[in-house]
Amino acid sequence: xxxxxxxxxxxxxxxxxxxxxxxxxxxxxxxxxxxxxxxxxxxxxxxxxxxxxxxxxxxxxxxxxxxxxxxxxxxxxxxxxxxxxxxxxxxxxxxxxxxxxxxxxxxxxxxxxxxxxxxxxxxxxxxxxxxxxxxxxxxxxxxxxxxxxxxxxxxxxxxxxxxxxxxxxxxxxxxxxxxxxxxxxxxxxxxxxxxxxxxxxxxxxxxxxxxxxxxxxxxxxxxxxxxxxxxxxxxxxxxxxxxxxxxxxxxxxxxxxxxxxxxxxxxxxxxxxxxxxxxxxxxxxxxxxxxxxxxxxxxxxxxxxxxxxxxxxxxxxxxxxxxxxxxxxxxxxxxxxxxxxxxxxxxxxxxxxxxxxxxxxxxxxxxxxxxxxxxxxxxxxxxxxxxxxxx
Amino acid sequence: xxxxxxxxxxxxxxxxxxxxxxxxxxxxxxxxxxxxxxxxxxxxxxxxxxxxxxxxxxxxxxxxxxxxxxxxxxxxxxxxxxxxxxxxxxxxxxxxxxxxxxxxxxxxxxxxxxxxxxxxxxxxxxxxxxxxxxxxxxxxxxxxxxxxxxxxxxxxxxxxxxxxxxxxxxxxxxxxxxxxxxxxxxxxxxxxxxxxxxxxxxxxxxxxxxxxxxxxxxxxxxxxxxxxxxxxxxxxxxxxxxxxxxxxxxxxxxxxxxxxxxxxxxxxxxxxxxxxxxxxxxxxxxxxxxxxxxxxxxxxxxxxxxxxxxxxxxxxxxxxxxxxxxxxxxx
Numbered sequence: 168x169x170x171x172x173x174x175x176x177x178x179x180x181x182x183x184x185x186x187x188x189x190x191x192x193x194x195x196x197x198x199x200x201x202x203x204x205x206x207x208x209x210x211x212x213x214x215x216x217x218x219x220x221x222x223x224x225x226x227x228x229x230x231x232x233x234x235x236x237x238x239x240x241x242x243x244x245x246x247x248x249x250x251x252x253x254x255x256x257x258x259x260x261x262x263x264x265x266x267x268x269x270x271x272x273x274x275x276x277x278x279x280x281x282x283x284x285x286x287x288x289x290x291x292x293x294x295x296x297x298x299x300x301x302x303x304x305x306x307x308x309x310x311x312x313x314x315x316x317x318x319x320x321x322x323x324x325x326x327x328x329x330x331x332x333x334x335x336x337x338x339x340x341x342x343x344x345x346x347x348x349x350x351x352x353x354x355x356x357x358x359x360x361x362x363x364x365x366x367x368x369x370x371x372x373x374x375x376x377x378x379x380x381x382x383x384x385x386x387x388x389x390x391x392x393x394x395x396x397x398x399x400x401x402x403x404x405x406x407x408x409x410x411x412x413x414x415x416x417x418x419x420x421x422x423x424x425x426x427x428x429x430x431x432x433x434x435x436x437x438x439x440x441x442x443x444x445x446x447x448x449x450x451x452x453x454x455x456x457x458x459x460x461x462x463x464x465x466x467x468x469x470x471x472x473x474x475x476x477x478x479x480x481x482x483x484x485x486x487x488x489x490x491x492x493x494x495x496x497x498x499x500x501x502x503x504x505x506x507x508x509x510x511x512x513x514x515x516x517x518x519x520x521x522x523x524x525x526x527x528x529x530x531x532x533x534x535x536x537x538x539x540x541x542x543x544x545x546x547x548x549x550x551x552x553x554x555x556x557x558x
Numbered sequence: 559x560x561x562x563x564x565x566x567x568x569x570x571x572x573x574x575x576x577x578x579x580x581x582x583x584x585x586x587x588x589x590x591x592x593x594x595x596x597x598x599x600x601x602x603x604x605x606x607x608x609x610x611x612x613x614x615x616x617x618x619x620x621x622x623x624x625x626x627x628x629x630x631x632x633x634x635x636x637x638x639x640x641x642x643x644x645x646x647x648x649x650x651x652x653x654x655x656x657x658x659x660x661x662x663x664x665x666x667x668x669x670x671x672x673x674x675x676x677x678x679x680x681x682x683x684x685x686x687x688x689x690x691x692x693x694x695x696x697x698x699x700x701x702x703x704x705x706x707x708x709x710x711x712x713x714x715x716x717x718x719x720x721x722x723x724x725x726x727x728x729x730x731x732x733x734x735x736x737x738x739x740x741x742x743x744x745x746x747x748x749x750x751x752x753x754x755x756x757x758x759x760x761x762x763x764x765x766x767x768x769x770x771x772x773x774x775x776x777x778x779x780x781x782x783x784x785x786x787x788x789x790x791x792x793x794x795x796x797x798x799x800x801x802x803x804x805x806x807x808x809x810x811x812x813x814x815x816x817x818x819x820x821x822x823x824x825x826x827x828x829x830x831x832x833x834x835x836x837x838x839x840x841x842x843x844x845x846x847x848x849x850x851x852x853x854x855x856x857x858x859x860x861x862x863x864x865x866x867x868x869x870x871x872x873x874x875x876x877x878x879x880x881x882x883x884x885x886x887x888x889x
Contacts, residue, residue, distance in 0.1 A: 209798075213702060235727065275708065385582065388575050388871075392826040393844070393863045397586055400848045400856050404590050481715060488717050489830050493845050508719055512834075515723055516738075518731040525727065532720035539715035547711065 180219060184212040234522045250278025272548065279544030286347055286538050293344040298323075298334060301341035302500035305332040312523045326527065329510065338502035339530065346491075346503045347538065349418060350484040356422035357483065358476060361429025366460045366468075368430070369437025380434070383427045391424055392489060398424075399495045410498040417487070417496055425483055432475050436468045470553065477546035481539045488535045507531040565876055572872040579864045580632070584625050587853055628857075637661035637858035640847075661858045665840065669862065671742055672832070672839035676824055678752065678759040679766065684817055687767040691774025696801055698779060710768035718827050722761045722834040729757060740837040758835040762827050770820045777812035781805045811881040818874030822867050 188211055191203030206214075227236045254277035257269035269277070289296060299305075305328055311319040312327040312335070320327065326335040368376040386394070402416035440446055440463070449463050490496030491505025499506065511528040518525035612618050631638065640661050694703045713721060730738035740754040781787065782805060790804045791797075829841035836842065840859055847855035 217701075233732075235732070385575070385578050388579055388868055389582070389860070389864045390822075390826045390867045392829060393860055393867075396829070396844065396848050397583065397856060397860050400851055400853070401586060401590055404851060485717050489719070492717070492719050492830065493833060493848075495845075495848055505717075508723070512723065515727055516731055518727055525731070528723060529720070529727070532717060532723060536712070536716035536720045539717075540712050543711050543715045 176219075180212075180215050184208065184215040187211040187215060235518070235526075238526070246278055246282075247274065250274045250281055253277050253281040271552070275544040276548035279541040279548070282537060282541035283545065286343055286541075289340060290343040290347045293340050297337040297340040299337040301333075301338055301345075301502040303333065303337070305334065308332045311521065312527060313521075318521075326530075327524075333502075335507075335527065338507060339504075339534065341502040342504040342507060342531065342534065345497060345501045346488065346505065346535070347484070349414070349497060349503075350480060350487050353418045353422045353425070353487065354476065354480045354483045356418065357425040357479060358429055358472070360422060361426035362433040362465075362468075362472065363460070364426070365430040365433030366437045366464045367456070368434050369441050370456060370459050370464065372441075376434070379430070383430050386424065386427050392486060395420055395424055395486060395490060396493070396495065399490065403495065413498050414496075414501065417490065421483060421486055421490075425479060425486075428482075429475065429479060433468060433472065436471055437464050440464050440467050474546055474549050474553070477542050477549070481542050481546075484535070484539060504531040504535050508535075561879070564879060568872060568875055568879070572868055575868055576865060579868070580629055580861060581625070583857055583860050583864070584628060587857055588621065590853070632858070632861060635662050637665065637861075638854040640664060640852055640855050661854050664843065664855065665858055665862070667744070668838055668840045668843050671837065672828060672841065674751065675755055675759055675762070675828065675832075675837060675839055676821070678755050679762040679824060680821060682759060683763040683766045683770065683820075686763070687770035688774055688813065690767070691771040692778060692801060692806075694771065694775045695778035695782065696797060698775075706771065710771055713764050713768040714772075716765075718761065718765055718830040719834050721764050722758070722831055725757055725761055725764075726834075729760075738835070740835045742838055755837075758831050758837050761831050761834075762824060765827055766820050766824060769823060770816055773816040773820075774809075774813055777809050777816065778805055780812075781809050811878050814877045814881060815874045818870050818877065822870035822874075825863055825867050825870075 185208075188203045188206055188208075191199050191206075194200070224236075224240070227233050228240060251274055254269055254272060254274060257272075257277065258266055260266075261269075305324070307321055307324070307328055309330055310321045310324050310327040312325065313320040314322045314325045316322070324334050324336065326339065328334055329338070364379055368379045389397075398420045399413075399417060402420060403413055406412040406416060446459070446463050449459060454463075487496055488503075488505040491503050492509050494506075494509060496505055497503040508528050508531045511531065514524045514527055515529070516525070609618075628638070638661055690706060694706045697703055726738045729736045736757045737754055738757065740758055742751055742754055746754075778801070787800060787804055790800045795804075828839065829845060831837070832839045832841035833845055840862060843855065844859035844863070846852075847859065
């Protein structure tokens with residue numbers, strides 16, 4: 168059944184794209200005729216595919232009224248409008264420099280900045296924003312989301328409660344504080360370690376540089392998540408029953424593993440700086456090594472390191488979320504999104520009966536995805552801008 | 559310097575890396591508080607029992623001897639005895655002499671399953687991502703390119719389990735076409751296996767395709783800036799011909815590299831995806847062993863993952879050397 172309708176669709180698309188150009192030429196509109204003359208067959212194919220996709224979206228949204236698709240489309244449209252408005256506001260308010268910045272910015276980057284600001288506010292003010300504490304346990308267990316008492320909801324818990332009676336909305340909000348906060352601390356730590364040793368290797372050179380570089384090569388030849396899991400096994404044995412200690416170990420482990428990538432970059436950037444004349448002059452002046460690293464190399468390596476910070480943050484954030492999802496990352500009672508996805512994942516099977524319940528694990532996972540997408544949008548724009556200025 | 563000696567040198571370097579990685583894995587596990595014997599017997603064990611097991615497993619010998627014993631065993635495919643299985647074996651009256659609790663016996667079928675999953679993924683992902691990548695390079699800055707760019711960026715940024723659950727929602731719950739659990743067992747027909755593997759493979763495909771497509775696009779656009787492409791275009795060749803006949807053969811080296819690197823990336827992705835779909839592969843075994851601290855299994859899985867990773871990277875290197883004559887001359 169599926170295959171027959173699939174073949175029919177495919178045949179229809181091919182036929183339509185073959186017929187599109189002669190049809191366009193036959194119509195008595197001069198501009199359409201000119202456009203059809205310029206169009207290649209592949210181009211016609213593209214237009215037909217786009218038209219079919221648009222029709223399918225229309226059908227799913229209005230005829231089939233698929234609630235998940237409606238949410239998705241509303242979400243994307245809402246975010247797009249928010250990004251556009253944010254850019255519009257940024258273009259008219261603020262200093263000349265910031266206005267100029269916003270004028271060159273694509274909507275995706277503006278949206279990315281807006282989302283990052285939103286996450287930052289949520290994580291800093293989580294204590295005020297969340298209705299309850301993250302580990303607070305209520306008597307009502309497994310309250311369904313929606314807040315409608317007739318459907319098993321409770322107006323006091325808009326997103327319901329989990330299997331031991333913790334408010335899910337509060338945990339989602341506190342997840343911003345824990346997951347994002349821990350990822351941020353880890354990235355900062357990785358940068359401290361990585362840039363320090365990277366610049367030192369560049370400045371000192373010789374056997375010291377060789378030694379560090381080979382150690383880093385070694386560490387990078389084991390896939391990162393695998394290495395992290397191996398080390399977490401050992402860390403969990405050391406931590407014993409002290410759950411919070413395991414979180415601290417995880418921060419250190421991921422920071423060290425990620426600092427290898429930072430080391431590579433900062434060493435490469437540093438290498439380009441130490442051959443400059445001003446660095447040679449500072450060395451001949453007899454400056455100390457700490458002065459050389461922090462006053463000569465660091466200010467000149469600022470731009471590439473900033474873009475790398477964004478990318479590193481994404482990787483660290485995803486690694487931590489994956490570890491938590493696998494059950495060896497951030498430990499309860501701290502609320503975090505990876506663990507929430509793991510705990511709520513089974514609800515996805517109720518999608519047909521109660522879409523909102525099925526959306527719970529997707530909300531936590533989507534919260535992770537949204538932030539990484541936002542950071543990537545901004546970094547993409549920064550890199551594009553940097554390369555655009557060079558050309 | 560001949561091409562053969564360069565490749566041999568790379569192979570030697572790969573072997574050395576493998577050797578050092580095995581040292582790291584072995585040392586890391588030896589950083590555990592207590593030792594195998596203690597972990598095997600638990601907290602309440604008498605000192606005599608611990609000493610007996612220690613002598614039995616050879617844990618009283620110096621660490622260097624133990625390392626080489628372990629390495630020699632691993633090279634023969636013998637990774638020792640699994641803790642969990644050993645305990646279970648003791649319950650049902652099996653002795654450690656039989657093959658029952660060996661890590662290798664546990665690992666082998668799962669390894670085959672993971673290879674199957676990876677092959678299905680590669681079979682879908684490689685052609686799709688190369689096609690999209692080349693099309694995006696051909697029609698760059700068009701609507702198609704923008705859409706491809708934003709959607710691949712989104713799927714790179716999403717955690718694997720997010721993609722996995724979205725696919726489960728669409729293909730297993732809302733439209734029950736594919737099974738959401740991949741319970742694969744021996745004696746299944748190929749078609750059945752394929753059906754059970756399709757959803758995890760699709761998840762991995764989405765993640766890997768994004769990377770591969772972006773790298774292919776970048777590699778081809780990089781080439782399109784070179785003078786001989788300009789020349790071909792000025793000759794009046796069609797854009798399609800310029801790409802397929804002139805750019806693609808020269809882009810082969812970077813593309814092969816991209817494919818190999820992304821297959822190496824699959825190794826990390828496989829762990830999370832196998833857990834989501836309860837796929838009986840090596841990644842699932844690894845995570846389960848990490849949770850119950852079954853050290854011999856963790857060690858073995860780690861070694862297998864690292865070996866596959868190093869091998870694929872080595873392959874990428876060698877392919878790059880073979881397809882690009884400029885790399886054959888050492889600087």
